[in-house]
Amino acid sequence: MTDTRRQLTLNLFIYPGGHHEAAWRYLAAEPERALDITYYQDLARKAEAAKLDAVFFADGPALPDKIRFGPRVRPEPITWLTAIAVATSRIGLIGTASTSYYEPYNLVRLFASLDHISGGRAGWNIVTTSAENAAFNFGQPAQQPHAERYQRAAEFVDVVSKLWDSWEDDALVIDKAAGIYADETRIHDIEHIGPHFRVKGALTVPRSPQGRPVYVQAGSSPAGRSFAARYAEAIFTAHQTIDSARAFYADVKAQAAALGRDPDHIRILPGISPFIASTEAEARQLQQEIDDLIQPAYSISQLRDFTGIDLTGYDLDAPFPQHLIDQHTTRGHTSRTQLIFDLVRSEGLTIRQLIRRLAGARGHYVVAGTPEQIADIIEAWGTSGAADGFNVMPPWLTGGFDRFAEHVVPILRQRGLFREDYTSTTLRGHFGLPRPDSQFATALRKSA
Numbered sequence: 001m002t003d004t005r006r007q008l009t010l011n012l013f014i015y016p017g018g019h020h021e022a023a024w025r026y027l028a029a030e031p032e033r034a035l036d037i038t039y040y041q042d043l044a045r046k047a048e049a050a051k052l053d054a055v056f057f058a059d060g061p062a063l064p065d066k067i068r069f070g071p072r073v074r075p076e077p078i079t080w081l082t083a084i085a086v087a088t089s090r091i092g093l094i095g096t097a098s099t100s101y102y103e104p105y106n107l108v109r110l111f112a113s114l115d116h117i118s119g120g121r122a123g124w125n126i127v128t129t130s131a132e133n134a135a136f137n138f139g140q141p142a143q144q145p146h147a148e149r150y151q152r153a154a155e156f157v158d159v160v161s162k163l164w165d166s167w168e169d170d171a172l173v174i175d176k177a178a179g180i181y182a183d184e185t186r187i188h189d190i191e192h193i194g195p196h197f198r199v200k201g202a203l204t205v206p207r208s209p210q211g212r213p214v215y216v217q218a219g220s221s222p223a224g225r226s227f228a229a230r231y232a233e234a235i236f237t238a239h240q241t242i243d244s245a246r247a248f249y250a251d252v253k254a255q256a257a258a259l260g261r262d263p264d265h266i267r268i269l270p271g272i273s274p275f276i277a278s279t280e281a282e283a284r285q286l287q288q289e290i291d292d293l294i295q296p297a298y299s300i301s302q303l304r305d306f307t308g309i310d311l312t313g314y315d316l317d318a319p320f321p322q323h324l325i326d327q328h329t330t331r332g333h334t335s336r337t338q339l340i341f342d343l344v345r346s347e348g349l350t351i352r353q354l355i356r357r358l359a360g361a362r363g364h365y366v367v368a369g370t371p372e373q374i375a376d377i378i379e380a381w382g383t384s385g386a387a388d389g390f391n392v393m394p395p396w397l398t399g400g401f402d403r404f405a406e407h408v409v410p411i412l413r414q415r416g417l418f419r420e421d422y423t424s425t426t427l428r429g430h431f432g433l434p435r436p437d438s439q440f441a442t443a444l445r446k447s448a
């Protein structure tokens with residue numbers, strides 16, 4: 001595989017307490033600070049000091065039913081990122097919001113405000129939401145099928161793109177003498193009428209410093225991949241092996257090129273959850289310590305959320321009952337469901353072995369080693385067509401990230417794989433992405 005050496009993208013994916021489901025019980029964890037904004041501002045400043053590209057927040061518009069066993073509280077990410085924006089100056093701010101449970105006009109205003117407040121550092125992680133219970137919080141009797149969620153998502157992104165473009169870059173005049181604040185001929189109603197949305201007007205604020213927020217996408221099924229090839233500028237994805245990541249990377253980049261997009265304008269970012277210590281043995285010991293805090297009731301509940309299969313009451317040390325996979329309804333199940341089924345089939349795991357594999361980061365790549373070993377893995381994936389960087393998912397916070405920032409990032413920098421310092425003030429700039437023109441301005445130039 002050719003060495004495609006270039007600057008890697010590294011985001012800090014922040015999860016209350018850390019990504020390991022039992023991390024909140026670990027000695028050094030601070031679960032009582034899950035709703036303390038200064039905890040997240042401090043983390044973001046550490047990530048900025050390490051020159052990372054962005055902090056990343058997931059979201060789910062429903063309370064998981066396993067809250068008894070872990071700090072899965074979910075503050076709304078856009079408001080949370082706004083508080084982080086004013087405590088930082090360079091780090092990107094990527095928040096997750098679901099196309100299934102927003103209206104385009106509301107979402108556009110929230111992210112446009114974040115982009116203005118932060119000077120162009122906002123990114124939107126576009127999800128359609130696989131958690132079944134979210135539908136019940138929005139008056140829906142049942143979750144929309146997988147394929148329909150993506151159809152709605154495609155129209156949703158078309159609408160928000162028009163809204164973010166509805167002000168041309170030079171629409172604001174602010175001529176006190178002439179008494180002209182804005183040139184209304186450069187502000188366009190979008191007049192959208194479609195199967196899911198009808199939206200008339202222009203946006204309520206001018207275009208942001210980076211044109212519009214960066215489109216990040218999280219969804220890796222065939223439908224998710226074609227959606228990503230069409231819209232995504234960064235893709236968050238879960239892979240257990242470098243080969244799986246390479247296949248995904250090649251597929252999505254090829255699909256994007258076939259659509260006439262520049263494949264370099266899509267940053268593919270698998271998750272990585274590293275246990276880091278000065279020796280590999282100590283790193284594995286650390287992983288074992290936190291794994292031993294696992295509460296199977298939580299793990300079984302999370303497994304049911306991901307697969308629809310409830311193993312409550314099953315012997316944990318018995319093999320995973322594969323016949324249940326065959327019976328599983330294929331209601332367009334998600335890529336995460338598929339990843340778990342593939343893991344069970346390929347490794348013949350017991351239920352306990354499976355829940356320990358998923359405990360670290362819900363199916364993302366978990367690794368234990370020295371800083372050099374972690375850097376070697378990042379370099380191997382990042383220079384062989386498996387990744388353009390990573391969403392770093394520290395198993396526990398904040399110590400798990402401190403070790404990454406203090407010991408792994410400098411090695412990547414020495415190897416020429418990561419920036420010495422920021423050269424841009426926007427998230428687009430950090431990702432090496434072009435600033436898009438307003439589609440209205442482009443159309444007008446073409447028709448002139």
Ligand SMILES: Cc1cc2nc3c(=O)[nH]c(=O)nc-3n(C[C@H](O)[C@H](O)[C@H](O)COP(=O)(O)O)c2cc1C
Pocket residue numbers: 057058059060061096098126127128129130131218219220221222223224225236237238333334335336
């Ligand atoms: C890496 C990854 C991260 C995700 N994060 C979220 C999230 O934070 N909130 C959410 O509602 N859905 C999340 N999802 C689920 C997506 O919303 C998506 O709709 C679902 O997985 C179905 O897409 P897929 O089958 O194409 O992966 C995530 C999916 C992936 C693959």
